[in-house]
Amino acid sequence: MNAPNCAQVLAAAQTLGLDRLDAQLLLLHALGKPGDARAWLLAHDTDVLPQQAAENFRAVCLRRVAGEPLAYIVGEKEFFGLALRVDARVLVPRPDTETLVEWALECLRAPGVPAAPSVLDLGTGSGAIALAIAHSLQADGRQGKVTAVDASADALEVARGNAARLGLKLDFIESHWLEKVGGHFHLIVSNPPYIASADPHLEALAYEPLAALAAGEDGLDDIRAIARQAPDSLLPGGWLLLEHGYDQAEAVCALLAREGFVQVQNRLDLAGIARCSGGLWPGG
Numbered sequence: 452m453n454a455p456n457c458a459q460v461l462a463a464a465q466t467l468g469l470d471r472l473d474a475q476l477l478l479l480h481a482l483g484k485p486g487d488a489r490a491w492l493l494a495h496d497t498d499v500l501p502q503q504a505a506e507n508f509r510a511v512c513l514r515r516v517a518g519e520p521l522a523y524i525v526g527e528k529e530f531f532g533l534a535l536r537v538d539a540r541v542l543v544p545r546p547d548t549e550t551l552v553e554w555a556l557e558c559l560r561a562p563g564v565p566a567a568p569s570v571l572d573l574g575t576g577s578g579a580i581a582l583a584i585a586h587s588l589q590a591d592g593r594q595g596k597v598t599a600v601d602a603s604a605d606a607l608e609v610a611r612g613n614a615a616r617l618g619l620k621l622d623f624i625e626s627h628w629l630e631k632v633g634g635h636f637h638l639i640v641s642n643p644p645y646i647a648s649a650d651p652h653l654e655a656l657a658y659e660p661l662a663a664l665a666a667g668e669d670g671l672d673d674i675r676a677i678a679r680q681a682p683d684s685l686l687p688g689g690w691l692l693l694e695h696g697y698d699q700a701e702a703v704c705a706l707l708a709r710e711g712f713v714q715v716q717n718r719l720d721l722a723g724i725a726r727c728s729g730g731l732w733p734g735g
């Protein structure tokens with residue numbers, strides 16, 4: 452049989468069960484081209500694939516069909532307009548988490564917040580939230596000090612690499628939540644693990660680190676710990692904003708109120724579900 456062209460290998464990938472967009476992105480990866488070069492594929496669909504690229508493509512298709520996230524295979528994920536390197540040491544940043552970043556920026560742009568605020572991202576993973584905030588502060592012509600915390604040294608290594616590549620300055624602390632964090636912040640944000648440890652959805656997320664996903668019997672162990680510890684690290688008037696599961700808004704709001712937070716409220720994700728809750732620390 453003649454060597455196949457791009458259109459033929461894409462069609463073959465779809466028969467393996469891959470969707471068209473994933474197949475296109477994997478083919479670009481196998482050809483050593485960037486993910487934004489899909490127009491190139493359309494213009495070259497009759498080009499014969501070099502044998503090495505065809506072999507690479509087949510191998511990455513099989514990884515994708517087995518359930519490995521596309522972002523791990525291509526090694527990159529876009530978040531809030533930033534290209535982040537990701538691998539199996541960190542959770543793949545999700546588009547829904549941009550809601551948390553938008554809310555954080557709303558808090559930081561409110562009257563009374565200094566031009567150079569101090570911000571803490573707990574459980575930073577790839578650095579997605581901290582870097583999006585640092586980048587936006589910079590775009591607003593503000594300085595600020597953004598600190599990124601994770602209990603995983605591996606995750607911090609990924610986040611450090613992303614910060615260096617993007618030319619953004621963050622402070623990094625390896626800590627179990629706020630244990631080793633000093634100082635006081637205008638804003639604390641976190642997308643902590645929040646899936647119940649027996650939730651069957653965890654099976655579909657088996658490629659991502661379990662420590663980034665599961666949080667005890669009801670999924671709220673980490674949120675409880677953060678809500679309990681955060682008041683000691685917040686300036687009066689500072690906000691704590693948390694991402695959580697689709698059915699946890701009521702419980703998270705109740706526990707924030709119990710810890711003494713006021714103006715407790717939610718934000719909706721892209722599907723219109725309350726997936727972020729937060730409150731203001733009144734001080735005292």
Ligand SMILES: C[S@@+](CC[C@H](N)C(=O)[O-])C[C@H]1O[C@@H](n2cnc3c(N)ncnc32)[C@H](O)[C@@H]1O
Pocket residue numbers: 541542543544545548573574575576577578579580600601602603606626627628642643644645662663664673
């Ligand atoms: C759901 S992931 C979020 C990653 C990233 N912030 C994002 O939104 O893509 C949760 C992160 O919390 C970290 N983590 C889990 N337990 C922790 C703890 N006790 N203290 C600090 N970080 C923790 C995990 O290593 C993981 O990077």
